[in-house]
Amino acid sequence: MDARNLIDQRRTSVWLDEDAGDFEKFRAMVRVETKAPDWPLAAEIASKIPVYDGDFVRDAADDPLDLMSEWNAVFDTGPGIIAIRGGMADLTVVDAASALFDEIIEAERDAGSGGGDHFAKPGANDRVWNAAEKHCMSNPLNFAQYYASDGIAMAARAWLGRGYQVTAQVNRVNPGGAAQRAHRDYHLGFMNADQLATYPVQAHGFSPNLTLQGAVAHCDMPLESGPTMLLPYSQRYPEGYVAYNRPEFQEYFAEHHVQLPLEKGDLLFFNPAVMHGAGTNRSSDILRMANLLQIGSAFGRSIETVNRSEMSKAVYPALAECAGNMLTKQEISNVIAASAEGYAFPTNLDRDPPVGGLIPLSQAELMEKALAQGMGAEAWNAEVEAMDERRRP
Numbered sequence: 001m002d003a004r005n006l007i008d009q010r011r012t013s014v015w016l017d018e019d020a021g022d023f024e025k026f027r028a029m030v031r032v033e034t035k036a037p038d039w040p041l042a043a044e045i046a047s048k049i050p051v052y053d054g055d056f057v058r059d060a061a062d063d064p065l066d067l068m069s070e071w072n073a074v075f076d077t078g079p080g081i082i083a084i085r086g087g088m089a090d091l092t093v094v095d096a097a098s099a100l101f102d103e104i105i106e107a108e109r110d111a112g113s114g115g116g117d118h119f120a121k122p123g124a125n126d127r128v129w130n131a132a133e134k135h136c137m138s139n140p141l142n143f144a145q146y147y148a149s150d151g152i153a154m155a156a157r158a159w160l161g162r163g164y165q166v167t168a169q170v171n172r173v174n175p176g177g178a179a180q181r182a183h184r185d186y187h188l189g190f191m192n193a194d195q196l197a198t199y200p201v202q203a204h205g206f207s208p209n210l211t212l213q214g215a216v217a218h219c220d221m222p223l224e225s226g227p228t229m230l231l232p233y234s235q236r237y238p239e240g241y242v243a244y245n246r247p248e249f250q251e252y253f254a255e256h257h258v259q260l261p262l263e264k265g266d267l268l269f270f271n272p273a274v275m276h277g278a279g280t281n282r283s284s285d286i287l288r289m290a291n292l293l294q295i296g297s298a299f300g301r302s303i304e305t306v307n308r309s310e311m312s313k314a315v316y317p318a319l320a321e322c323a324g325n326m327l328t329k330q331e332i333s334n335v336i337a338a339s340a341e342g343y344a345f346p347t348n349l350d351r352d353p354p355v356g357g358l359i360p361l362s363q364a365e366l367m368e369k370a371l372a373q374g375m376g377a378e379a380w381n382a383e384v385e386a387m388d389e390r391r392r393p
Contacts (some may be wrong), residue, residue, distance in 0.1 A: 080271040341363040
């Protein structure tokens with residue numbers, strides 16, 4: 001190969017423009033059947049998606065590595081999607097959260113705030129941005145009971161490891177609400193072709209590894225209500241971020257996507273590179289509400305700015321009340337992971353140097369320690385404020 005050809009080959013293999021990617025290769029990658037023996041811990045395969053039993057997941061929480069290993073493989077090279085039937089153990093907790101989200105929607109509508117959508121027309125649905133923080137600050141006990149979910153915590157750990165960051169955006173698609181355009185999601189899925197062209201091929205590969213998409217069903221979602229449209233195995237296509245908007249890819253998605261009916265309390269998780277979109281709500285009376293979870297790696301930047309210090313102060317008394325009573329030790333750890341900052345960096349190493357290790361203790365680690373020691377709420381608030389002072393620029 002002469003020098004010019006070598007230079008050209010490297011350029012096209014590293015920098016993916018809007019024409020990159022072969023449609024026939026894409027079609028071959030996604031025309032795959034999901035075989036039950038490949039996912040032995042699943043209760044069933046439905047619409048190519050491995051479906052797990054919520055009680056089985058909760059029983060596995062004491063020794064979760066086998067199940068999390070299977071989920072990791074699903075997200076990586078498998079269908080890209082899992083569902084957990086009955087993933088939320090107590091539906092009264094879900095109903096209380098739904099009532100709170102409804103109140104927030106109405107209050108923000110009256111105030112002229114909220115709304116908007118990344119991939120749907122304005123007015124097609126109602127959104128609650130930063131729902132995790134609003135949930136925690138409005139009703140810390142319900143927040144704790146909600147995010148005690150082993151299914152949420154185990155799915156996040158399976159794909160992202162420890163220190164993950166939970167953000168949430170409630171989406172209520174009203175009757176007549178039109179479908180979203182099929183898309184990939186955060187990070188690179190939110191960029192246009194010109195922006196995508198500035199990222200080398202390695203970034204197209206690691207972007208999906210920084211986020212896990214999730215949803216908690218807050219009502220029954222029959223097909224007529226438009227549950228999420230999904231294209232299993234599409235996360236495996238390396239040029240997907242630059243290709244998904246092209247007509248042939250959109251047409252293929254329209255013809256071959258699947259939709260999985262959900263019931264209240266079911267959980268759905270998928271690799272953000274799976275082509276997906278909310279479906280059209282063709283019902284006359286179903287306000288299809290889901291709490292959409294964007295769970296970020298400790299090593300990345302989450303989609304929303306969340307005041308985790310205020311969340312950790314708000315939820316601490318509820319966790320102290322629940323300890324050894326309403327929630328198990330593992331469930332309390334799940335709540336801490338969903339509220340407190342789980343990664344020690346970035347910090348100001350002049351004021352917050354590592355002592356007795358390579359990194360300082362994270363807010364989440366300090367919170368676990370405080371609860372174990374029986375620290376009071378006022379003392380914990382002072383601890384959080386001192387930590388914030390150490391970490392400031």
